[in-house]
Amino acid sequence: MSALLDAIFAALADPTRRAILSMLLEDDMAVTDVAEPFDMSLAAISKHLIVLERAGLIAQEKRGRLKWCKLEPSALKLPSVWMQGFGQFDPINLDDFEKFLAAEIKTGSSDASGEEPE
Amino acid sequence: MSALLDAIFAALADPTRRAILSMLLEDDMAVTDVAEPFDMSLAAISKHLIVLERAGLIAQEKRGRLKWCKLEPSALKLPSVWMQGFGQFDPINLDDFEKFLAAEIKTGSSDASGEEPE
DNA sequence: TTATTATTCAACCTTTTGGTTGAGGATACG
DNA sequence: CGTATCCTCAACCAAAAGGTTGAATAATAA
Numbered sequence: 001m002s003a004l005l006d007a008i009f010a011a012l013a014d015p016t017r018r019a020i021l022s023m024l025l026e027d028d029m030a031v032t033d034v035a036e037p038f039d040m041s042l043a044a045i046s047k048h049l050i051v052l053e054r055a056g057l058i059a060q061e062k063r064g065r066l067k068w069c070k071l072e073p074s075a076l077k078l079p080s081v082w083m084q085g086f087g088q089f090d091p092i093n094l095d096d097f098e099k100f101l102a103a104e105i106k107t108g109s110s111d112a113s114g115e116e117p118e
Numbered sequence: 119m120s121a122l123l124d125a126i127f128a129a130l131a132d133p134t135r136r137a138i139l140s141m142l143l144e145d146d147m148a149v150t151d152v153a154e155p156f157d158m159s160l161a162a163i164s165k166h167l168i169v170l171e172r173a174g175l176i177a178q179e180k181r182g183r184l185k186w187c188k189l190e191p192s193a194l195k196l197p198s199v200w201m202q203g204f205g206q207f208d209p210i211n212l213d214d215f216e217k218f219l220a221a222e223i224k225t226g227s228s229d230a231s232g233e234e235p236e
Numbered sequence: 237t238t239a240t241t242a243t244t245c246a247a248c249c250t251t252t253t254g255g256t257t258g259a260g261g262a263t264a265c266g
Numbered sequence: 267c268g269t270a271t272c273c274t275c276a277a278c279c280a281a282a283a284g285g286t287t288g289a290a291t292a293a294t295a296a
Contacts, residue, residue: 002133009131013124025204031273044255046274065263065272073204079130083198086143086191149243162285164244183242183293
């Protein structure tokens with residue numbers, strides 16, 4: 001059904017591509033700089049970046065002779081929502097957390113800051 | 119690095135396998151019943167189930183001559199946590215949501231139900 | 237026992253994936 | 267201008283993925 005979901009999960013399935021995404025979390029980077037830490041040809045990295053772009057996980061913009069790669073974390077929303085359909089695994093469950101906070105308020109315990117409802 | 123993450127994301131990248139997971143959300147099923155709605159050989163479905171099992175997304179248990187497939191939603195925790203490392207995409211962000219609810223309480227607006235704090 | 241049902245295995249095929257190398261198009265620099 | 271740098275394209279390759287069919291195994295049913 002959802003070809004986009006196919007593309008996103010497939011893009012995330014490769015460790016090199018996940019590493020690239022983590023690098024881009026720190027800062028935008030040009031292609032050559034992205035490639036630098038990897039023991040792999042520049043062309044290979046270029047292909048990985050195309051896969052990531054087609055999945056919407058990064059955006060690439062050419063400025064001068066450098067092509068800048070920028071993380072697009074909003075693309076993770078779709079797979080995240082899909083996963084949340086499976087419910088109970090989720091570290092943060094909306095309903096449970098809302099109930100928890102409501103209970104905190106009612107009991108007057110004003111120390112609702114750092115507690116995690118397990 | 120994480121071969122498990124590789125396996126999980128790769129397993130989720132196929133629409134047939136995602137459909138199987140959705141089916142198993144309703145109930146445990148035997149292999150033949152899983153295969154029934156798909157226009158595909160039983161052997162193909164059997165392979166898909168093996169992929170899902172190796173990723174930890176389902177468990178298979180043989181009882182009699184039927185092999186029951188059971189969803190293991192906890193396997194989604196690892197990819198979910200990995201994704202949360204990218205932050206702002208997340209539909210439910212603990213800190214943001216807490217601030218949002220705190221604001222709701224202070225302003226006395228009791229309609230905190232269906233709103234998404236963007 | 238024999239037959240039927242449930243599932244996997246083995247061999248095979250085609251397409252995709254992830255890598256290589258070498259050439260080539262832009263853009264910047266001297 | 268000529269040359270170096272950045273990046274992609276094209277052709278190629280090996281391995282993996284996703285499918286098929288037919289035989290094999292295992293458990294139930296008659």
